[in-house]
Amino acid sequence: MRTTSNVKPDLFSFLKSFSRNLWLLFFGTITYAGILICIVERKDNEVLENRSILNQIVMSIWYSFGNVVGFGVDFEIATAAGRLLTASLYILGLILVASYTANLAADLTIAKSNNIISGIDDIKNGKIPSNRIGILANSAEEDYYLTQISNGVRNFYPLKTYDEIYRSLLEGIIDTSIPDNGILEYATNNIYCNLTLIGNDFDKSSYGIVMPQHWSYAQDLDMNILPLKEGGDLKNLRQKWFEMQLCPDSSGTSTDIGIEAASGLFLVFGVISILSLLLFAWKKRQNIKNCLCQLIYRKGSSAETKDSMNRRSSRTFEHSQNHQITLPDIV
Template sequence: MPGTDIISGYCIDVFVAAVNLLPYPIPYKFIPFGDGHQNPNYNKLVELVASGDFDAAVGDISIVTNRTKIVDFTQPYIDSGLVILAPVKQHHSDAWAFLQPFTVEMWCVTGVFFLVVGAVVWILEHRINDQFRGPPKRQIVTVFWFSFSTLFFAHKETTVSTLGRAVLIIWLFVVLIIQSSYTASLTSILTVQHLSSPVKGIDSLIHSNDPIGIQVGSFAENYLVEELGIARSRLKVLGTPEEYARALELGPSNDGVAAVIDEQPYIEIFLSTECSFAIVGSQFTRNGWGFAFPRDSSLAVDLSTAILALSENGDLQRIHDKWLTRSGCTQSTDLESDRLDLGSFWGLFLICGMACTVALIIYFFLMLRQFLRHYPVEETDSSGQGSSRSARSLHSFFSFVDEKEEDVKNRSKRKQMQQAGNNNADIESEHRFVSP
C-alpha cells in the first residue's frame, strides 16, 4: 500500500495462500521492484532472479519461452493472453438497415444468380411448358418474375422437364440458406445493441500502418515484432491506464494509437471503468502468470502443487473475484460482427453454377440430337459458300430450339405419313406399269 510497508494485491494473496499450504514454513520478505509509478521491465526482473539478486519473483509475470530458459516457473495461477483494445462507438440502425446483413458484393452476386437461374429454367422449359412461352415481352417478364419469386418460394410457374426441376431444387436450397442467414443477421442488427470499431482484429492491424500501443516491459513487444512481423517503429510504449485512454482517444491521426495490445486481465480491469472502449477480435496468444524461481528450485514444484490445491478448493477463484472483478462499468453491448460476405456462400453459388452449366450442356446435346433426327444434314451444292451454309444451319437450329416440341413432333409425323403415302403411290404406279 502507498506510504506504508504493507504490500498487497492479487498476486501477493495467491502467493501467501499457496505458501500457507506448504508442509514446511518458509520465511519471506517482499521487496518492491520498480519506481511505483510505471510498470517495471519484467524481463529484467526475471534476469535478476536468474542471477541470484532475488530469491524469487512474485507478480503478474507471463510465462513465455525466453524467460523459461533462465528460470523455473510455477504452475500458472491465472490464464492470460494478448488481446486488442480499441475505441468503439455505438452503432445505430437507420432506414437502410435492411441492406446491412450482406456486403455489396454479396448483394450483386445474389441478384445475378437470380437472373441466371431464371434464364436457365426458361431455356430448359421453353419448348415443353406453355407457361414459359408467349410474346417476347411476356417471356422477359416471366423470367424476372420467376427468378425473384423464388426468394419467397411463391413462384406459380411449374417446371415440367427433369433438368429444370433439378436446377430449381438446388437453387431453392441455396435460397433457403441465404434467406435464413439474412433473417438471422437482420434480427441481430435490429434487436441487439452493437458497437463498431475500425479495427476488426489482429489481421487488420498487421496489414495497416497505424501505431499500436503496448505496455512498458511487456513481452508483447518482442512477440509483435518477431512473430507477427510488425515494425518496431509502429509500437508506442504506454505505462498507465490513463495513457491507454488518452492515446486511444487521440487516435492514430493525432499522435495517438489505433489500438492497444496487452494481456487480457489488464484489459478487463481497464474496461471495468472505461466504457468507450472494447476488446476487438479474439485472444491470439495463450499463456499464464506464474512465480519465478531459480533453475532447479524445489520451491517451484511445491508451490505448483499448492496452486493446484487452491484451484481445486475454490480459494483461487475467490481471490480472483476479490481483486479482478469490478462493477464500475456495466456495459453489456456486443461488438459489431462482420457483415456476411461472398466468402461465406461461394460454395453454394459454385454448386448452383455447376448445376446450371451441366444442365445446359445436357440440354444442348439433347436438342442437337433431336435436330439431326428431324432435320438430317442435306447435301448442299458444291458451289455454295461454307459460311452461308453454316449460318443457315445455325439459324435452323435456333428456330428448332424455339419451336414447341409438340409442334415439331406433329410436323414430323405428318412428314412421315406424307412420305409413306408417296411410297405407296409409287408402288401402285409401278404395279400398273408392269401389269399385262
C-alpha cells in the first residue's frame, strides 16, 4: 500500500473559494459601482455634496462594498437611480456571499475528512472489524493475514477474485482489502477511480517468469534481464504499465468558483447599472438639455467671434495696403 500525502495548512485557504479572476472581477465591480454612485449622488446627497471628488469616490466605493458584504454604511442614498443601483448590489452580495460560504464550508469539510485507517498497523490493532476485511482466498495475502495479523484465525471476509474485491469495496460490503500492490495500483489509477491506496508498502514480492525446470536458456535469460534492470528499462516498464494514471487526481482538483459560474450574475448587475444610468439621465434631462444648449451657444458664439475677428483683420490688412500704395504718390 502507498502512503497518503499529508495536506499542509494554507494560511490563505479562505481565498480559494473563488478563483483569482473572480476576485479581481468582484473588486472591479465594487469600484465600478462606487463610481456610478458617486456620479448619481454627488449633487443630491447632503453627505457627499460638500466633499472633494476623491473623498466622494472613496465613500461611494465603501458604500458599495458595505452593501455587498452585508454591513451598514455611513450614509443613505437620495436618488432613484442610486436606489436601483443599491438593489443590484444587494442581489450581487446575496448570491456571492452565499456561494462563498457554501464553498468554504465544503472545502473545510473535505480538508478535515480522513481515511478510516492509515495503514496495515491499524488493521493489526483491530481498528476495523475482521469481518470487514476482504482477503483473496488461497493466496499469499491470506497466508500473510493468518500469520501476521489473526494468528491463524480465519475471521476475515473471504473473496474469490479481484473483481469481487473491487465490487465489495464499492458496494460497502467490506471496508478494506489486502490484495497484491501491483495489481491494485493499476486498478485504482485507471479503472476504479473511487478506490485508493493507503499506508506504506509491506510484504514486498517480486514478479517472476515461469519457465521449464532445467531450461537450457535460463542462464541466457538471466544475462539479458540483468542489463535491463541496471539500465532502468524494467523500472520504465513498471511506470508505463502499473503507475500510469487515467483517473483524475482528486488532490489537485480545483473546487473554486470561476467567472463562468458567476457570469450570469455579473451580467444582470451590468444591465441594472445601465438602467440606473438611464434613469439618472432621465431625471436630469432638463439639466442635460440646458448644458447642451449652453454648449451649442458657446460654440456658435465662438464661431461668430472668430468670424468677426477674421473680418476685422482683413479690413486692417486692406487699409494697410492702401496706405502703402498712396504713400509714394505723396513723396
